[in-house]
Every structure is written in structure tokens, then in C-alpha cells.
Amino acid sequence: MRDKMFMRFMTIPALLVFLLMGVYPTIQGLINSFTSYNMTETAEKKFIGVDNYIRMFTEMRFWQALGRTLIFVMLSVGLSYMIGLVIAVLLNKINAVRNVYRIIFLIPMIIAPTITALNFKFMYNYNMGIINFFLNLAGIPNVDFLGDPSIALFSTLAVDIWLGTPLAILILLAGIESQSEAYYEAAKIDGASEWQIFLEITFPILKKFSVIVIVLRTMDALKVYEVIQLMTAGGPGTSSETLNIYISKAGFSWFEMGYAAALGIFALYFIMFIARFIINKTGLFQSEVSRV
């Protein structure tokens, strides 16, 4: 019993941090979301009920941003998972230099997203960028990666996939490596093809690791900010504007703090819903609880 008291005491400082910086701002945000509060106007903050929420749900731009966010997250997670799986399986088939590859794949993950975003903006440049140079060499005319409304979102998506795939590789490779060779040997002796081995042995073994990849990549893809803000700022027009970009525009370009707070509350609940869903559906955390 006294042991329990001690351990409670050990979590108090962390709890205070969560209360001060997590819970308090959330409550403040909730309160602000019911007010009309524009920092650029001298008018006092006043209570307007659910008007901000009505505005949000009736505004086409909000739904478009939400839709883009969902497309972005699904494509980013799905494609980085698939590419990651292929590379991890290939890596498992070579014996030498696997660790060199691990270091190579670490690098995109640890460089500041700000640097990556600005660097890709340079490489995507319409007239002089290196990517268009390569396309020209292959006989393809210049592509306006960031200036064409039908392409811009996907150009930013490509950068996010570039950023996120290494994580998938590292986790899936660890998953494959954690399994004993014996299964594979037995299957080979039985005359199974490489493809059968992958479908019937490797893939099922990877289930738990796949869940981890999908959870972590979903978190990161939902957070994407720099890659879009610094390359297109949501443009041209609003063609690459995701929810995060829309919220930050409402708050810090238009200074409509009440409306931005309402959007923030919506986004937070939306993410808590996804977190709950992940916890319930995957059983990822139940195992953690029961183990201790």
C-alpha cells in the first residue's frame, strides 16, 4: 500500500505538467470557442453561444480541409506502409551491410521537417528545380509541382511519404528479424514459393508490427504542418489546405481566436476519437496493461 503511495507521488510532477499545459488550455479553448474574439479588433470578447460551431459546420472550406486531411492521412499511411514493407522484406534477404541501410534510413526521420520542406521547395522549383531537370532528361515536360492546384497537395504528400517510410521500414524489419529462421526453412523444404512464404508466413507474423506502424504513421500524418505550410501554405487557393493549416490561418493570420479555438476543439475530439478507436480495435494497449 505504501508502495502505491510512493509511485503516485512519483507521477505528480508529470500530472501537474499535463494539467497546466494540457487540461487548462483545453478548457480555455472550450470557453473561447463560444466567444467572438478577434485580436485585431478593439471590440471586447463576447459570448456568442455555438455560432462558431455553426459557422464551422456550414463552411464548405472546413469540410474540404477535413476531406483533404483524411485523404492525406490515408494515402500517406497506406503508401508508406506498402513501400516500407517491400523494402523491409528486401533488406531481410541480404546479409551484409544491413546496418548501413539502417543509418541511411534514419536520416530523413531526424532532420527538421522545416529543413526538409524548404529543401523540397527548392527541388520542386518549376524552372530550375532538380526534379524537373531529371524529368526533362527523361523527356517529360516541366511539372508545376507546387503551383498547380490539382498537383500541389500530392506534391506535399510525396514529401510526407519520403519522411515517413523509413519508420515503417525500421519497425517492419525488426518484426521480420524477430521471427526464427526455422519457419522459413521448413516452408522452403516443403517447396513453398517465395510469394507463398511471404503471404502465409511473413505477413501474418508482422500483424502486430503492422499495427504499430499504422498507429505511429497515423499520428505523424495527422500532425503534418511544416511540409504543407512552408511549401504551399495551403495554396494555390486552398487546394492543399488541410485542417491544421486552416486552423493556424484562422488563428494566426486572421486572428479570429474564437473561431480557431472551436476548430481546435473539434480537431482534438476528432483525434481522441481516432485514439480511442485504435486502443479498442487493436488491443495494442490492453496487452501493455495486463503484462504489468
Add this chain to the structure above:
Amino acid sequence: MKRKKNISQGIIHILLILFSVISLFPLYWLITTSLKPSLDVFSVDMLGFFRPSLENYETVLVKDQYPKYLLNSVITSLFTVAITMPIGSMAGYAFARLKMKKKDTWFFMILTTRMAPAVTFAVPIYLMMVGVGMIDHTAGLVIVYVFSNMALCIWLTRSFFEDVPKEIEEAAMVDGVSKFGAFIRFAVPIASGGLVATAILIFIFSWNEFFFASILTQNAAKTFTVHLTSFFGSKRILWGELAAASTLGASVPIVFALIMKQYIIRGLTMGAVKE
């Protein structure tokens, strides 16, 4: 049979090398751009058939205020680590050792703060910082970073403390060491490799952070990531200088990652990859 195997090994290597080139090319291009004199900044010479010059680095480090902002980033990140680590590892230790019913709630909270995009907290935190006059103060930024890294810190330190055998602490307590003493004098030293890696990871995340730095600082406390955007002048974009500044900013996490590769991988994968 052997020959067939050699051919497929060859194909695998070619595919992996191709993928590695895609992963590394942006960094390579960043570094070569930083070494190009301003007239050649858009030249597509791959292998350095330009006269490499340190002109951009000189501009960035001597004429520009960039060193000041790099220093701000160092200070902000160091303070973040120094505050987050003790608080987070105490909680992480408690989770590693405690049988607790409400654990699920804690995990949910931790997961939510880890998942929530910074913008969802942005407005209230911004207004709070305006209210207490902490805009453009390093301290304000540090408080925000402590919060945003806390979940990660608890999560990871818990995983490292779980690797420490409980029996060692129990033996120490039998010898009359207090519970807190057992934590400080036995659990922490044994888990120190993992704790150092957690600290480095938190340093890297604070070092790389952009969003909060961009809304909470103006000049005095501005960090290097925010300053990078100021190379986009109203008349022209200083690509060469930007590349030099970016290379400097990227080198810090790269050096850390090369030194502590294994632990960093474990940290970035939230403990999923252990070795």
C-alpha cells in the same frame, strides 16, 4: 541454382541502392547547393563541377544573425531536456513498477497528447503566453516543449525501466535504502543508456520544432527553424544561404543519430524496435 541466387541478390541490391539514393539525395543536394557560389545556385552540376565556395557559410555565420538563433535553439533544447527528463523519468519509473487500475486512462492521455497536432492547443497556449507576458521569451517556449515532449519521455523511460530487474531495487531496499534512493541510486544508473537516448531524442525534437516557435517568438527568443523562413526575402529567395543554414541545422541531429543509432531507432519507433 547458385547462379540464380546471385542474380536475385543482385536485383535486391540494386533496388535497395535505388531507394537509398532517393532517401539521401535531398541531403546531398542541400549540401552541394550550400557550397555553390550565388551565381551557380540553380546549376544542376551533380558532381561538383562548380567551384566550391564557403561564401554562403560566411554570409550566414558572419553577416547574418544566424549564430544567435542557433544559440537560442541550443538553450531552448537544453532547458527542455533538463526539465522534462527528471519529471518524465519519475513517472516512467512509476508506470514500469506500478500495478494500477487507472493505467488505461493514463495511456489514453499520453497517446492523445502525443497524437494531437500542435495547432489544436495553439490558440489557448498562445493566449495564455500573451496573458503572462511570455511571448518572445525562451522560458515560454521551454514550458510548451516540456509539455509536448512529456508523453514521449514517460513512454520511453517506462520501456527502459522495465528492462531493469526489480530484484536489484528490492535487495537494496532490504538493505535499508529508501524507495526514492533505490530509484536514484540503482534504477537510474542501470537504465542510464536508455535515459541518455531519451534525452537526446527530446533534444532533437525541441531542436527541430517549428510551429510553436513560429507563433510564440518574434526575435529575442527566435529559434533557428523559424529564422530559416526569413531567407525568403520580399525580392528574392536566398537559396544558397538557406542551404548553408539548413545544412548547419541538420548536422546536429545527424551527429547524435550516428553516435546513438540503436537507441534512437528504439525511441523513434516508440519502443517497438528493441535490440
